Amino acid sequence: MILITNQKNTRFGKYDGFSTNLLIGRANSDCDEISIQITDIEPKGMQFMHSHPEAQCYYIIHGTGTIIIDDEEAEVMEGDAVFIPGNSLHGIKNAGSDTLKYLTANKAFSRDKELQTWPRFTDSGNQ
Numbered sequence: 001m002i003l004i005t006n007q008k009n010t011r012f013g014k015y016d017g018f019s020t021n022l023l024i025g026r027a028n029s030d031c032d033e034i035s036i037q038i039t040d041i042e043p044k045g046m047q048f049m050h051s052h053p054e055a056q057c058y059y060i061i062h063g064t065g066t067i068i069i070d071d072e073e074a075e076v077m078e079g080d081a082v083f084i085p086g087n088s089l090h091g092i093k094n095a096g097s098d099t100l101k102y103l104t105a106n107k108a109f110s111r112d113k114e115l116q117t118w119p120r121f122t123d124s125g126n127q
Helices: 111-117
Strands: 011-015 018-024 035-041 046-050 056-062 064-069 072-077 081-084 090-094 100-106
Touching: 011 111, 018 046, 018 111, 035 046, 035 090, 056 064, 056 072, 064 081, 064 100, 090 100
Parallel strands: none
Antiparallel strands: 011 018, 018 035, 035 100, 046 090, 056 081, 056 100, 064 072, 064 090
């Protein structure tokens, strides 16, 4: 089976200042090995600080931001990849005037956590 998804035909969550789409994960592939998400943060927006056992990598597709991991901060820009250790408190702020877009890769969360984080489904791209 070939599974092809994008921001217009997969699960998404919309939060204060950002939206996130589950591209590949347990909820749409039953795969527990990897999960891929894409997130858009509005100018002056921030992904809230959070932690989870799974390590992650953020790859910045567009824009500039400030990554916060535990008590450290660093500037990031298009083309940067950031490793986030498991159980680290982390978040990212949009530091620019354009939408900050980044791809996330990690071991898949539980199906329940995925459905909680990405509660809605879209097939039109209208979020």
